[in-house]
Amino acid sequence: MIYPWVCRCGEEGEVSCSPEERQKVLKAVKCPSCGKKKVRRRYDPPIIHFQGSGWGCDNRKEDEVRTRRAQALAEGRTTPR
DSSP: OEEEEEETTSOEEEEEOOGGGHHHHHHHOOOTTTOOSOEEEOOOOOOOOOOSSSHHHHHHHHHHHHHHHHHHHHTTOSSOO
């Protein structure tokens, strides 16, 4: 697996190793910029890509209905247009 790391000086990089060796390898990584072994693992958010139909459209329709209902009540009408 590939593990990204970041140093206190701001330098970033990646190291490739097995999950079992990760701790040992990250402790041995030397920053090429400052020369210190003070790197730590960088955590990136996962990439999520929703596929399919319906989940986004349904939520937007409900929001539109609520907005129209609120506008109607603000204007003194009881039913939205």
